[in-house]
Amino acid sequence: MVSEYINFIVQRMDDILLFSGQHLQLSFMAILIAISIGVPMGIIMTMIPGMSPFILGVANAVQAMPSLALMGFMVPLLGIGSTPSIVMVIVYALLPIIKNTYTGLTSIDRAIIEAGIGMGMTEFQLMTMVRIPLALPVIMAGIRIAAVMAVGYTTLAALIGAGGLGQLIYRGISMVNTKLILAGAVPAMILALLIDRVFFFLERKVMPKGIKL
Amino acid sequence: MIKFDNITKKYGETEVISGVNLEINDGEFVVLIGPSGCGKTTCLKMINRLVEPSSGTIFIDGEDISKKDPIELRRNIGYVIQQIGLFPHMTVRQNIELVPLLKKWPREKRLKRVEELLMLVGMPPEQFINRFPLELSGGQRQRVGVARALAADPEIILMDEPFSAIDPIARTQLQDELYELQEKLKKTIVFVTHDIDEALKLADRICIMKEGKVVQFDTPEEILKNPANEFVENLIGKKRLWKQPELMSVKDVMITNPVKALPSRTLTQAVEIMTESGVDSVLVVDNENRLLGIVTAENIRQNKDKARKLEEIYTRNLFTVRPEDSVLDVLKLMSQKRIGYVPVVDENNILKGLVTRSTLVNLLGESLE
Ligand SMILES: Nc1ncnc2c1ncn2[C@@H]1O[C@H](COP(=O)(O)OP(=O)(O)OP(=O)(O)O)[C@@H](O)[C@H]1O
Ligand SMILES: [Mg+2]
Secondary structure, three states: OHHHHHHHHHHOHHHHHHHHHHHHHHHHHHHHHHHHHHHHHHHHHHHOOOOHHHHHHHHHHHHHOOHHHHHHHHHHHHOOOHHHHHHHHHHHHHHHHHHHHHHHHHOOOHHHHHHHHHOOOOHHHHHHHHHHHHHHHHHHHHHHHHHHHHHHHHHHHHHHOOOOHHHHHHHHHHOOOHHHHHHHHHHHHHHHHHHHHHHHHHHHHHOOHHHHO | OEEEEEEEEEEOOEEEEEEEEEEEOOOOEEEEEOOOOOOHHHHHHHHOOOOOOOEEEEEEOOEEHHHOOHHHHHHOEEEEEOOEOOOOOOOHHHHHOHHHHHOOOOHHHHHHHHHHHHHHOOOOHHHHOOOOHHHOOHHHHHHHHHHHHHOOOOOEEEEEOOOOOOOHHHHHHHHHHHHHHHHHHOOEEEEEEOOHHHHHHHOOEEEEEEOOEEEEEEOHHHHHHOOOOHHHHHHHOOHHHHOOHHHOEHHHHOEOOOOEEOOOOEHHHHHHHHHHHOOOEEEEEOOOOEEEEEEEHHHHHOOOOOOOEHHHHOEOOOOOEOOOOEHHHHHHHHHHHOOOEEEEEOOOOEEEEEEEHHHHHHHHHHHHO
16 A cells, blocks of 8 residues: 555656646745735834734735635636736735734834934834844744745645646546545645745744844 | 923823923933832933923023934933843944944944943953843843943933842942943933932932922932922931931041050950050950950950960951941941941951941931931
């Protein structure tokens, strides 16, 4: 049974590698875009008072929407293929990034912020020299959550023709072929775990030295 | 000069500062003191515009600060906040050089300044310059906080309870160091505290506040002598009776020619010396006046053989004090240890004098009158 499965995998190795590559590419694309939208958004939220409940509310609502329904909306708007799937993944990855960026930047000890202002830092200097460096580990933790989610949602995106490991799984489902389902599911799991580890490492990396002690 | 002209601060309907007028001279060390919530921090923060007054004007060197750029203003005022607020992700060096960096000083000049300041606050640069705040003790962090406030050589320094969070021993030391520093630097310092002892020790003038108003603004001596009202009396407490005992040290009250004898004297001779001077004990010293011990009349009475020498019977390991010790501490120790007199010696154990309970009690009597 096990050897049979291994045989199957070996035969399909080319496919699996190809789809894994696609999968990674899609997830990364989505996560990069989510970072470049989410982090600035989190930063802007800290600068415009009254904005945070609004943005966080919207982001929460979007996240609560069933993913199938979201995909349903996406198709008439963006058609099928990789564009709507990347957009969908971005939408889901945004919330943890925005939330962590905002929390990270705003939960810094008040005394430290006051010292900065009292010493004559401008808002911009305070942000770049104090808030962001101190919030970086929290922001990275948000990005890690988002990255793992992105890998998962990318599987779903195969439904609207994005490609990736999801495609193997759907093929397996429609052919009632357990081995094929596993050939997609196991690598997808491994990818998710791998990404988690990589980002965990990055998270440690960006932790300011004086705090790690 | 810093001048508060009829300053009022309201939060909503609550007036937390009411019509405060103050003038703080250049080079003066002013301490703001008063109960929690009386508005000390608020007053301090109005000087660097972290808080804006609701009405009234603050002048620095005759200029209305509300017309100045707050960023520029703050870079020229040193600030030590209530909780130190060192940046945890920056090294000691980066923390101290922050304002010089904001002021765009060149790198070499900044480094030189950091080293200079670390020396000034007694932290060898080679040992501390690259440490992070978490790698320092509480007292060391406070010093870095002070060094940081001094970095760009501001004329005015604001300090909000800088020593409240550290243990009493380190606090006393930091107070002494700050005092010495100020003797050297002659900055205009506005210092907030809860602690009247700290205020009396450091201030040129003390500004006593209550519920957003200035109750009395005067020198420590004047406040102790003529407290404005009952509130001030309670604040300075027993100190009023003693006037300024902490400024009085042992050397001001000790007997400078205590009765003494060499260890080679016999007991008979010692009895003679005691009766001659009308005392009941004699301090034993060597040729160089170094204190060795004490012999009391009682000790001698217990010895039948009066030909013995003092060196055979005197009590060693005496409890002693130094000429510069505070009278208050000494009196406290004497009551605790239930002793009637204490020899005063210098760091080489040379006998300088003697303090007796009765001299201290006399002193107390004088203060009370
Ligand atoms: N941002 C604020 N909003 C509303 N009230 C405030 C604000 N800041 C201070 N207060 C109030 O103003 C009063 C004075 O506060 P302040 O911090 O100046 O007191 P303080 O004398 O420094 O007290 P402490 O000794 O406890 O530090 C207090 O009653 C405080 O509650
Ligand atoms: Mg305060």
